[in-house]
Amino acid sequence: MRPVLLLLLCLTAYGASGQKMLLLERANRARTTKMYIGDVLRFRMVGEENYWYKRTITDILPESNTLMLDNFAVKIPDIQSIKVHRKPIWRILGGAGYTLGATLAFATTVGRFGFQDKEINAPKLYGIALASTGAGWFLTKSRKLRLGNKHRLRIVEIKFE
Numbered sequence: 447m448r449p450v451l452l453l454l455l456c457l458t459a460y461g462a463s464g465q466k467m468l469l470l471e472r473a474n475r476a477r478t479t480k481m482y483i484g485d486v487l488r489f490r491m492v493g494e495e496n497y498w499y500k501r502t503i504t505d506i507l508p509e510s511n512t513l514m515l516d517n518f519a520v521k522i523p524d525i526q527s528i529k530v531h532r533k534p535i536w537r538i539l540g541g542a543g544y545t546l547g548a549t550l551a552f553a554t555t556v557g558r559f560g561f562q563d564k565e566i567n568a569p570k571l572y573g574i575a576l577a578s579t580g581a582g583w584f585l586t587k588s589r590k591l592r593l594g595n596k597h598r599l600r601i602v603e604i605k606f607e
């Protein structure tokens with residue numbers, strides 16, 4: 447049984463193909479963000495225009511340092527900045543902030559005007575609700591990373607010979 451499994455493993459490794467990925471690297475950090483074919487990339491091109499593109503990576507061409515984004519060729523140096531999601535813990539806290547703000551505003555409104563409770567400090571509670579909603583909005587918003595000295599994009603191809 448062992449020789450059969452070893453032979454099967456060798457045959458599957460023989461037919462293995464390479465892997466192409468786009469790396470987002472940050473200066474002085476070993477950790478990278480990997481983007482593969484099929485991922486969505488939100489980016490801005492170098493130049494005067496103020497427009498964010500949202501395209502799917504259809505192919506990565508490491509020889510020419512080019513990405514195929516929805517079958518349009520875009521060179522890596524032509525990308526000025528990209529948008530990325532924040533870490534999941536911050537997005538979860540942002541969603542909780544949204545929920546707290548909406549619930550507190552609703553409860554304050556119902557308590558003050560629905561039940562005619564005069565002891566509710568409505569301005570203070572509405573202020574807390576507004577601050578919580580604003581913090582939630584900030585934490586769920588995508589980060590804009592300007593490429594240059596601190597962040598850079600790099601294409602990597604791993605080949606199995």
